[in-house]
Amino acid sequence: MTSAPFSSSEAQSGAIADYNFAYLDEQTKRMIRRAILKGIAIPGYQVPFASREMPMPYGWGTGGVQVTASIIGPDDTLKVIDQGADDTTNAVSIRAFFAKMAKVKTTTHTGEASVIQTRHRIPEEQLHEGQVIVFQVPIPEPLRFLEPRETETRKMHAVEDYGLMHVKLYEDIAQKGHIATNYAYPVKVKGRYIMDPSPTPKFDNPKMNQSEALQLYGAGREMRIYAIPPYTDVVSLDFEDYPFEVQTFEEPCALCGGTGVFLDEVILDDQGGRMFVCSDSDYCEDRRAKGHRGALSPDIYESEESLSAQISQEGADA
C-alpha cells in the first residue's frame, strides 16, 4: 500500500490541482485506516471518522470511496458494482475515478477482484479469503428510523438496548402478518452490535455470515465506518415462530436461467409484460458464457464480452 504522489492528467504545471495516489492525502488515509482497524476490532460497531469531502456528492458513495482509497494499492484489482451491476452509471463513474486516480487494474469478474466496492448488493459468487468488499452506506444507524437522534442511538448501542428494534419487528408481524423489512434488514454481529447491512436486499444477508472476505462499510456523509472481519457470525434478527426468510423468485433469470439469485424486474411494454433478470450482471454474463440460456435469452452471445474487455482496459488506458 505504498504510494507516490503524481499529477492527474488534467493538472497543468503550476496549475491548481495535484492529487495524491488514490486522491486522498496520506494523513487522511492513515486516519481512515485507523478507523477501519478499530471497526475490525469491534465488529459491527460504528466508528466515527473525520470524513472528507470527496469529488463526488455525498450520498453517492463517498464513504465507500474513502475506504477503498485508503486500502487500495497499486497491485490491487478493483471491481465496482451498483445494484449488482458493473455498468450502472455510478459504478462506471467510481471505477473510472480509481482507474484515473490510482491507475489500478479494474475488472468486472468477482473472482478476479481483490477489492470490490458495492452499493446495494453482495455478488452472487461466493467471496473468498483475501478479498475485501466495501459497502457504500447511506444511513449507518440501524436504529435511526426508530430514534432520529445520534446522541440517543449511541447510548442504546452502548448499553445494548435493542428492545425498540425487536418491538418494531414484532409490530410488523402483529399488524402486517410478517416482517415488513426487505432491505437494510438489521443483523446482529458477533452477538453484540445490531448493524445495518447498508440497504442490500435481505436476500444478501446470509452471505454476510461467516464470510471468507473482509466486509468494510463506509458512510461518508454520516462519518461512520464499520466492519465485519472474516469468519464472523452475522445473524439476521427474527423470532422463533417467525424465522428470518429471504426473498424467493418464482421464475429463473430470463437471460441465463439462473435460480436462487436475486432478480430485477424489467418492464418490457405497457401491457404488463415483464421479465426477470439477474441483478448481478457478472454472474449472469458468466453463466451465459458457459452456455446457460434463459427463456428470453438472445441466441448469440456477443456484445457483453466486448464490454468486459473494454472495462478491464480502463486501468491501463487511464
Added chain:
Amino acid sequence: MYVAVKGGEAAIKAAHELLADRRRGDRALPAISLEQISEQMALAVDRVMSEGALYDRELAALAIKQARGDMIEAIFLLRAYRTTLPRMGYSKLVDTSAMQIHRRISATFKDLPGGQILGPTFDYTHRLLDPSLATDEEVPAPEAVNPSDDQTDEPMPRVSDLIAGEGLMEADSEEPESGCDWDEPGDLTRKPMQFPMSRDLRLQALSRGDEGFLLSLGYSTQRGFGRSHPFAGEIRIGEVDVEVEVPELGFAVSVGRIQVSECQMVNQFKGSKTVPPQFTRGYGLVFGQSERKSMSMALCDRALRAKELEEDILAPAQDEEFVISHADNVQATGFVEHLKLPHYVDFQAELKLVRQMQSEFYESSPQTAEADDTQEAAQ
C-alpha cells in the same frame, strides 16, 4: 434508459460533453473571465469562499464558472479541492477590532466611537431595475474622502466590548490564565462530529453552513420559535490580518489579509440561578461580504446556546443536533440528489412485498385499501 444494461460509460461521456457545451453557451459571445467573475460577481465569490471554507477568490471564481453559476455546485467544487490540502496549523486569534473597516453599523447606539459607516450596501437602494446596467455605461469612481477629516482614523472598538465594559454583557469566554495559551480550536474537518458540540466547533459548522438554511432558522427565532430578543449590536465588514505563530521565529507573522463579515447580536437574558440578568451574545463570522449570512449565523448561534444558558429547548433552531446535522448544503444536496441513483434492487424487494400484502388484503377485506406507509423512505 439512463441505466441501460450496457453503455453507461458512453452515456456519461456524452453527458459531460453536453455539459461543457451548455456551459460555454453561445460561441458568438466572449467567454466570461475569472477576473470578471471575481470583480463583478464578488458577492457570489464571497459566498462560495465562505461555504466552501476556502479563502481564494480565483479558485472560487473558477468554481462558479465551472458550475455554470450553480452556487451549491461551486461550493462543492471548492470543498472537494480544499479537503485535499494539508492542514498546516491554525492562526492566532483574528482581531476584528483592528479591522480595516469597509462597513460598520450598530443598531443599538445612534453614535459611537468610530462612527457608523454605511459602506457598499444594498440598504436604502430602491429596488428598481437599473437600465443603465444593461449596457456598459461608465461608472464614475466614488469621491475620495480626505483621510484627515474622516472618522476612519478613529479607533473602532467593538460595540460588544463597549457594553461588556459596563458589566451588562456576558464575557466572550473565559480568558486563559496569564502565561497560558488558548486551547487549540476544534476542527470538524479533521475530527468526527459528535454531539453535544463545543461552541467553537458549532461556530465552525455554522460558518460553513448553508446561507438559506441559517437564514430561515434565524428568521424562525424572530417569529417566536425560540425567541431570544436580538439586537444587531454591530455588523462590521472589512479586512483583517491573519497571523501565524512561526515556532522558528518565536513571533507571529502575517500570512495575508482576508475580508470578513462579523455580526455581534446582543440578546436579552433574564438570568438563571447562578447568573444575573445581562445581555448575551450571538456571534457570526464569515468570509467576504455577507451580512445576511453573518446575521443569520449570529441568531442561530444564540439560539443554540439555549442549553448552556439553561433555557427551555422548544424550537428547531435551538436543537443542536437538528441544526448542525442539516446545515451543510454539500451534504444535503448530495443526499437529496442521490435519490436519482438507481434503487431498483430495493424497489424490487418492496414491489414483492406490496404485491404480497395487496393480495392478502383483498383476500381478507375486499374494501378500499387504507393508506399505509410500510417503510422508511428509500435509502
